[in-house]
Structures are given as C-alpha cells and as structure tokens.
Amino acid sequence: MKTPRLPPLSLTLRSALLFASVAALVISVVGFYLYGNIADSMRRQAGFQMSGRVDYFRNLLGNQFPLSRLSENPHLFENMLGNERDILIFQQPGLPPLINVNPRGYFLPTVAPVAAGHPLSLAAVHVATTPDGVPIRFVTALVNIDARQRIQITAAHVMANETRMLEQYRNRIIEATIGAFMLIALMGYSVLRQGLKPLRHMAAQARSIHPATLDTRLSEQGAPPELHQLIGSFNQMLDRLADGYRRLSQFSADLAHEIRTPVNALMGHCQVALYQRRTAPEYESVLVRNSEELERISRLVENILFLARAGEAHSAIQPGSLSLGAELTRVADYFEGLADERGLSLDCQGHGEVWADAILLRRALSNLVDNAIRYANQPSRIILSGRRSGSGWIIEVSNQGPVIPAQSMAKLFDRFYRADNARTSSGNSTGLGLSIVQAIMELHQGRATARCDADGILCFSLFFPDRKTSNPSAS
Ligand SMILES: Nc1ncnc2c1ncn2[C@@H]1O[C@H](COP(=O)(O)OP(=O)(O)OP(=O)(O)O)[C@@H](O)[C@H]1O
Numbered sequence: 001m002k003t004p005r006l007p008p009l010s011l012t013l014r015s016a017l018l019f020a021s022v023a024a025l026v027i028s029v030v031g032f033y034l035y036g037n038i039a040d041s042m043r044r045q046a047g048f049q050m051s052g053r054v055d056y057f058r059n060l061l062g063n064q065f066p067l068s069r070l071s072e073n074p075h076l077f078e079n080m081l082g083n084e085r086d087i088l089i090f091q092q093p094g095l096p097p098l099i100n101v102n103p104r105g106y107f108l109p110t111v112a113p114v115a116a117g118h119p120l121s122l123a124a125v126h127v128a129t130t131p132d133g134v135p136i137r138f139v140t141a142l143v144n145i146d147a148r149q150r151i152q153i154t155a156a157h158v159m160a161n162e163t164r165m166l167e168q169y170r171n172r173i174i175e176a177t178i179g180a181f182m183l184i185a186l187m188g189y190s191v192l193r194q195g196l197k198p199l200r201h202m203a204a205q206a207r208s209i210h211p212a213t214l215d216t217r218l219s220e221q222g223a224p225p226e227l228h229q230l231i232g233s234f235n236q237m238l239d240r241l242a243d244g245y246r247r248l249s250q251f252s253a254d255l256a257h258e259i260r261t262p263v264n265a266l267m268g269h270c271q272v273a274l275y276q277r278r279t280a281p282e283y284e285s286v287l288v289r290n291s292e293e294l295e296r297i298s299r300l301v302e303n304i305l306f307l308a309r310a311g312e313a314h315s316a317i318q319p320g321s322l323s324l325g326a327e328l329t330r331v332a333d334y335f336e337g338l339a340d341e342r343g344l345s346l347d348c349q350g351h352g353e354v355w356a357d358a359i360l361l362r363r364a365l366s367n368l369v370d371n372a373i374r375y376a377n378q379p380s381r382i383i384l385s386g387r388r389s390g391s392g393w394i395i396e397v398s399n400q401g402p403v404i405p406a407q408s409m410a411k412l413f414d415r416f417y418r419a420d421n422a423r424t425s426s427g428n429s430t431g432l433g434l435s436i437v438q439a440i441m442e443l444h445q446g447r448a449t450a451r452c453d454a455d456g457i458l459c460f461s462l463f464f465p466d467r468k469t470s471n472p473s474a475s
C-alpha cells in the first residue's frame with residue numbers, strides 16, 4: 001500500500017526546526033555532560049564519606065575503646081549515621097555481627113575487607129544495589145583491637161537521595177531541551193519569516209509577469225546581496241523568454257502572411273472559374289495553377305515542420321565521416337542541368353573527410369546551390385569548395401550576383417526574409433531555405449555565415465566541427 005506523501009515543509013519552517021534541533025542538541029549535550037559530572041562527584045563523595053566513617057571507627061577501636069561499650073549502645077550508631085537507610089556493621093570475621101545497623105535489611109555481598117593498618121582509598125569502595133535498584137556504596141575494613149581480637153567494620157551508604165536528585169536533574173534537562181526546542185522553533189520561525197520577506201516580495205513580482213508584461217524585470221533595490229545573483233539570473237531568463245516569445249509571435253505573423261498569399265490565390269482562381277461555365281481546357285488550366293499554389297503551400301509546410309523538429313531534436317542527427325569531394329560533386333551533378341539552363345557553370349574544389357549527417361549535409365548544400373542558381377548573375381560561375389579550418393571543415397558556396405547591402409546580409413538567415421523581392425516574388429520562394437541551413441548547422445554544433453564583397457561575390461560558409469568538438473573555432 002502506498003503511504004500518502006506529506007506536503008514539503010516551507011523553507012522557513014525547515015530552517016526554524018533545524019535551528020531549534022541544533023540548539024536542543026547543544027543544550028542536552030551540555031546538560032548531560034554536567035549531569036555525568038554531578039553523578040560522578042556524588043559517587044566519589046559517598047565513597048569518601050564511607051571510607052572516613054570506617055577510618056573513624058578503626059581509630060576508635062584501635063585506641064583501646066572497649067568493644068563491649070559499642071555493643072551496649074547500638075542506637076548510638078543509628079543517630080551517628082544521620083541517614084535512616086545507611087548501614088553500619090561490626091563483626092568478628094566469619095561470625096554473626098556484633099552490631100548491625102541496617103534498618104531496611106539490605107543485603108551486602110561478601111567482599112574481601114581491607115587489611116588492618118592499610119589505608120583506605122576510593123579503590124576500596126564497593127557497589128551493591130537495593131531491590132528497587134538504588135546503588136549502595138560500601139567500604140569494609142579490618143581493625144586489630146588487641147593481639148587476639150580483630151573486628152571487621154562495614155559502612156554503607158544507600159544513595160537514595162542522590163538518585164532522587166539526579167532523577168530530578170535529568171527531568172529538568174529534558175524539560176529544558178524540549179522548552180528550548182519549542183521556544184527557538186517559534187522565535188526562529190518568526191525571525192526567519194521576517195528575514196525572508198525579500199524572497200516573498202520577489203515571488204510577488206514574478207507572479208505579476210505574464211506574456212503581455214514580459215518586459216518587466218525584477219528589481220534588485222532593497223534585496224539582500226544574496227538574492228542579487230538569483231534576480232540577475234531570473235532577469236536574464238526573462239530576456240531570453242521575451243526574445244523567444246517575440247520571435248515566435250513574429251514567426252506566427254509571418255507564417256499567416258505567407259500562407260494567406262497562396263490561399264487567396266487558390267480562392268481567386270476557383271471563384272473566377274466558377275463564375276460561369278468553362279471549357280475543359282480552361283478548367284484544366286485552373287487546376288494546373290491551383291496545383292502550383294498547393295505545391296508551394298506543401299513546400300512551406302514541409303520546411304516549417306523541418307525547422308520545428310530541428311529546434312527540439314538535437315539527438316536525432318546521425319553523423320558519420322563523409323568524403324567532402326564526393327558530396328560536393330554529388331550535389332553539383334544534381335543541379336548541373338538547371339545551372340546549364342540558366343547559363344551558369346558549377347565548379348567543385350577540395351577533398352577531405354567531414355563529420356556530418358549525410359542527408360542533412362546534402363540538404364544544406366542543395367539549399368545553397370539552389371539559391372546560387374536562382375540569384376546569380378548570368379552567365380557566371382558557381383564554386384563549391386571545401387577546406388580544413390581550425391578544428392573542423394569549411395564548405396563554401398560562392399556566386400557572382402547583385403551586391404547585398406550590409407543590413408540585408410545580417411538578416412539573410414532570418415525566417416521568411418528575402419533580400420530581393422523582385423526576384424523572389426515569382427512564387428517559388430518560401431524564404432526558409434537559409435533558416436533551414438542555419439538549423440542544420442546548429443544540429444551539427446557548427447556555424448553558417450555569409451559574406452558579400454564589393455564586386456557582388458556572395459559566399460556562404462558552413463563550418464562542420466570535427467567529431468566530439470563542440471566549440472566552433474572557424475577562422
Ligand atoms: N546566392 C545568393 N545570391 C543572392 N541572393 C541570395 C543568395 N542566397 C540567398 N539570397 C537572398 O536571401 C534570401 C533568403 O534566401 P532563402 O534561401 O532563405 O529563401 P528563398 O531562396 O527566398 O526561398 P526558399 O525557401 O525557396 O529557399 C533570398 O530571398 C535572396 O534574396
């Protein structure tokens with residue numbers, strides 16, 4: 001069975017709880033360290049007390065104090081002990097006790113007594129426990145009363161009070177730890193909430209941004225320095241989004257405009273044809289013209305689809321090592337007939353191995369040669385060449401044509417851009433050929449560029465980086 005997932009804790013609550021846990025941990029560690037010290041000194045204290053007591057009676061009996069006087073006044077000892085649970089036993093070794101002050105009747109295990117005349121130290125302190133688990137610390141030692149008589153003295157302290165005190169102290173530590181945890185969690189929460197105000201302010205600003213206000217930027221004013229980097233990155237992201245959105249809007253507008261022309265033409269042809277009865281050859285001519293328009297729409301759609309797919313599927317290309325000379329010749333052969341018709345010649349120069357997707361390379365090259373044949377001056381020469389450059393290969397297609405002004409050159413690769421409307425208004429142009437070339441080069445992590453000199457020599461360069469090279473460094 002799936003356990004239901006708890007909602008994630010807020011940053012404020014999480015930090016407050018973490019702070020409180022650390023504080024509680026520190027308090028409890030310090031508390032229990034002191035607890036250990038106190039418990040230890042209580043144990044030592046009891047040990048010293050018992051040793052002192054035994055020593056006292058050893059001196060008393062060793063200084064000719066008659067044993068009979070001791071045994072006659074057992075109650076005297078009870079008063080001397082000062083603790084109703086403490087134990088004092090006098091006995092001759094191996095015989096029943098002469099005096100046995102043990103009001104609760106606790107059992108003490110038999111241990112080896114400290115020999116007569118030996119000083120008592122903490123090492124002589126033994127430990128036993130009462131049936132209810134309270135420790136008893138006791139000392140047992142021998143004293144020589146005269147040459148024949150030896151007495152074993154046992155003094156024990158039942159640590160009932162100390163145990164109770166330590167228990168209370170332990171409870172205090174636990175209470176203090178819990179109290180500190182709750183107090184710090186509460187105070188930390190409210191302090192952090194206050195501290196994170198700039199973040200909420202930033203979130204409110206971000207919430208107010210929508211497609212119509214994509215030019216809004218988050219303000220760094222009043223924000224703590226830690227947030228400046230985040231605000232900077234967020235604003236940069238907004239720049240990119242706004243740019244992408246603007247391009248997309250422009251693309252949609254251009255697309256609608258591009259499709260409207262052939263669709264209007266189609267509608268016009270049909271309406272004119274339907275206006276009155278026509279002969280079969282007239283209908284045939286309408287169908288031919290419509291078919292041309294439909295072809296144009298179909299090419300447009302196919303190009304747009306290609307660009308859309310190229311924009312998202314970076315992994316879709318299948319590059320391989322291709323013979324540059326063979327690829328140039330192949331495309332030149334394909335266009336030879338068309339070039340002849342327009343009085344143009346095609347020259348291929350260059351050899352080498354280029355790392356590219358064969359189908360995409362041919363498509364890019366075909367688009368460039370198609371342009372060159374379409375827009376070159378007649379008669380002239382179109383040159384297809386390839387050469388090594390930096391960490392890759394450059395393929396160039398150049399032709400002689402009208403001089404293209406610099407501001408038009410910068411836009412050549414834009415979608416639907418045509419530099420020369422007079423030549424492209426024939427209906428064959430979709431204005432997407434160079435955008436496709438650029439998209440293909442991006443898929444190869446390469447680059448497409450164009451330059452035009454003062455004599456009208458227009459040269460398009462495609463840089464294909466070597467295998468595994470991602471940064472183009474074309475010269
Ligand atoms: N070799 C060239 N010589 C002169 N102008 C060129 C050449 N190549 C491109 N251009 C100019 O750049 C414009 C954009 O070219 P692009 O290939 O993108 O579109 P297109 O050729 O108009 O249409 P299509 O989508 O059918 O290729 C062309 O309209 C043309 O004005």
Ligand SMILES: [Mg+2]
Pocket residue numbers: 367370371432433434
């Ligand atoms: Mg073209």
